[in-house]
Amino acid sequence: MATTKTPDATRRSERSRRAIFDAALELVGEVGYDKLTIEGIASRAGVGKQTIYRWWPSKAAVLLDAFIVDAGDEPIELPDTGDLAADLKFVLRATVDEFNDPKFEAPYRALAVAGANDPELSEQFVNRLQDTGVQAYVERLRRAQEAGTVAERVDLRIAAEMILSPFSQRWLMRTAPLTYDFVDTLVDLVLTGITRR
Amino acid sequence: MATTKTPDATRRSERSRRAIFDAALELVGEVGYDKLTIEGIASRAGVGKQTIYRWWPSKAAVLLDAFIVDAGDEPIELPDTGDLAADLKFVLRATVDEFNDPKFEAPYRALAVAGANDPELSEQFVNRLQDTGVQAYVERLRRAQEAGTVAERVDLRIAAEMILSPFSQRWLMRTAPLTYDFVDTLVDLVLTGITRR
Numbered sequence: 001m002a003t004t005k006t007p008d009a010t011r012r013s014e015r016s017r018r019a020i021f022d023a024a025l026e027l028v029g030e031v032g033y034d035k036l037t038i039e040g041i042a043s044r045a046g047v048g049k050q051t052i053y054r055w056w057p058s059k060a061a062v063l064l065d066a067f068i069v070d071a072g073d074e075p076i077e078l079p080d081t082g083d084l085a086a087d088l089k090f091v092l093r094a095t096v097d098e099f100n101d102p103k104f105e106a107p108y109r110a111l112a113v114a115g116a117n118d119p120e121l122s123e124q125f126v127n128r129l130q131d132t133g134v135q136a137y138v139e140r141l142r143r144a145q146e147a148g149t150v151a152e153r154v155d156l157r158i159a160a161e162m163i164l165s166p167f168s169q170r171w172l173m174r175t176a177p178l179t180y181d182f183v184d185t186l187v188d189l190v191l192t193g194i195t196r197r
Numbered sequence: 198m199a200t201t202k203t204p205d206a207t208r209r210s211e212r213s214r215r216a217i218f219d220a221a222l223e224l225v226g227e228v229g230y231d232k233l234t235i236e237g238i239a240s241r242a243g244v245g246k247q248t249i250y251r252w253w254p255s256k257a258a259v260l261l262d263a264f265i266v267d268a269g270d271e272p273i274e275l276p277d278t279g280d281l282a283a284d285l286k287f288v289l290r291a292t293v294d295e296f297n298d299p300k301f302e303a304p305y306r307a308l309a310v311a312g313a314n315d316p317e318l319s320e321q322f323v324n325r326l327q328d329t330g331v332q333a334y335v336e337r338l339r340r341a342q343e344a345g346t347v348a349e350r351v352d353l354r355i356a357a358e359m360i361l362s363p364f365s366q367r368w369l370m371r372t373a374p375l376t377y378d379f380v381d382t383l384v385d386l387v388l389t390g391i392t393r394r
Contacts, residue, residue, distance in 0.1 A: 172313050
C-alpha cells in the first residue's frame, strides 16, 4: 500500500495513526477497557471511525499496536555490561519511574484489570505484551548463564518472574510503593538467595 | 448480644451468617464485585436484607468477613519443622490445589480485579486480606532467620514477595499454570539465589 502513496499521504497516515494511538491510550486510562469504543477513539483522535476500521478489526487490535508503538522507545534488549546486578537495577529503576507516572500507568492498569477479568482478552493480548517484557529478562539471564554468572540448572523463566512479579504485584495491587531501594534489594536477593552462604 | 439469646436463636443466627457468607462468595464469583448487591446476597441466602444490614454496613464488610471465615480452615501460622524449604513447599502445594479449584478462586479473582481497579477498596479490604497471607510467610522466615538459616540482613517482606508474587501473578494474569513443580522450583531458587555459589 505505502508504495502507491505520495509522500504527503504517507505522512498524513502516519500522523493519523499516532493520533489514534494517543487517543486510545488516553481513553482506556480514563474509562477502562470495557467502556472503550472505536467511536470514542475516533472522536478523540479527530478522525472518522472508518479510518480506524480500515486499519484495525477491533479496539483490542488498536490498543495492542498502540502499546507496542508506545513501548518502542524502550530497549527490547536489556543492556549487557557484564555486570548482571547493575544491568537489572538500571532497567528496573527506569521502570519504577514509568510506573510512578500516572499518564503512563493508567492505560496499563486498565488493560491488566481487563485481562485479569477476561481469559480470552488475556490470551490474545495482555499476555502477549507481558511476555515481551519477560522474554527480554530471560534473554539477559541466558547470557549471564552462558557467561557463567547464573548457575547452570536455573529455570530462567521462573528467575525472571522472581524479579518481575513482585514489581507487578506491588504496582497492580498497590500493596507497597515502587522505589529504587525496593528494586535494588530485590535484584540482590534474587541473585544471592535468602539463605546464609 | 449473644448472652441474651436462647441457644436456638444463636444457632439460627449462626446458620444465617453461614448462608450469607456462602451466598456472598458465590455471587461475587458469578457477577463480579461491581454488580454485587446486598439485595442479591439476601435473596440468594434466603434472608431479609435487613438481616444483613443489622450485622454489616456494606457489601465490602460482608465479603471481608466471608473471606476471613472461609480462610479459617487454613493455618494462620506456617508449619515449622525446622526444614524451611519443605515447610514452604508444603504450604504452597496446598495453595496450588486451592487456586486450581474454580469454586475457590472465582470470588478471589472478582475481588482482586475490583481492588486493582479501585484504590479505596484495595486500601480497606484487598490489601488487608493479602497482608494476612504475606505476614504468615514473613513470620516463618523470621523464625528461620533466628535459627540461622536465613541470612541476617535479608528484608523479609521482600523475600516473602519473591515467593508469593510469582504465584499470584501467574494466577491473576493466567500467564502460566500453577503446578507443584513450579512452586518447588520457586522455593529452591528463592532460598539459594540464581547465581553460581
